Amino acid sequence: GAVVSQHPSRVICKSGTSVKIECRSLDFQATTMFWYRQFPKQSLMLMATSNEGSKATYEQGVEKDKFLINHASLTLSTLTVTSAHPEDSSFYICSARVGGGEETQYFGPGTRLLVL
Amino acid sequence: AQSVAQPEDQVNVAEGNPLTVKCTYSVSGNPYLFWYVQYPNRGLQFLLKYITGDNLVKGSYGFEAEFNKSQTSFHLKKPSALVSDSALYFCAVRDTGGGGSYIPTFGRGTSLIVHP
Numbered sequence: 001g002a003v004v005s006q007h008p009s010r011v012i013c014k015s016g017t018s019v020k021i022e023c024r025s026l027d028f029q030a031t032t033m034f035w036y037r038q039f040p041k042q043s044l045m046l047m048a049t050s051n052e053g054s055k056a057t058y059e060q061g062v063e064k065d066k067f068l069i070n071h072a073s074l075t076l077s078t079l080t081v082t083s084a085h086p087e088d089s090s091f092y093i094c095s096a097r098v099g100g101g102e103e104t105q106y107f108g109p110g111t112r113l114l115v116l
Numbered sequence: 117a118q119s120v121a122q123p124e125d126q127v128n129v130a131e132g133n134p135l136t137v138k139c140t141y142s143v144s145g146n147p148y149l150f151w152y153v154q155y156p157n158r159g160l161q162f163l164l165k166y167i168t169g170d171n172l173v174k175g176s177y178g179f180e181a182e183f184n185k186s187q188t189s190f191h192l193k194k195p196s197a198l199v200s201d202s203a204l205y206f207c208a209v210r211d212t213g214g215g216g217s218y219i220p221t222f223g224r225g226t227s228l229i230v231h232p
Contacts, residue, residue: 004159006159041227042224043222043223043225044160044222046219049219091157093159095159095160103148103150103167103210105150106162107162108159109159110158110159
């Protein structure tokens, strides 16, 4: 149980295009989903937190117009990197939490984005 | 405010020997503590957590961790390391006190290398 999927696992795109990453909780309903960015050999950087049906809360320094987050249902959140540039190349990881006192976050397998 | 420290960037251990990955934390109230493991190009997998109760917590793959309130530590341990345990390990903390966040803070990660 508690499986989170991400799609795509890898994406290569040209500079200036937009990329959408999907995060799904497969066997549970996630009241809260988190989006992280991870640079090589570094820790996770929390980008934003989203609750189903409401606007995402972005961490300081993360451009909300650049990284669009939608949490349309209790099982799906999407991250869209708009007008991607090479500096957006990174490993993006989502996680989901059931809520209601259950503290554990369940992570997706990550998406490797390479912007040429 | 909540914070977590993993003082070692890398831990090396021979297969069959016991391993310890260190984690210390700082909170104003009571902590919720977590360990996650990340294999290359993958998301994080939940290993174990301490919320309340017994200080010794047993988790997946033979790992355990001991909550030590006086030393504000939550070190990850395994009696006999396997080469397949080689991965990146993250400790996380959430402060349930008034100055805490409902979002855990992750440490910078410790790379565990188990030599055959």
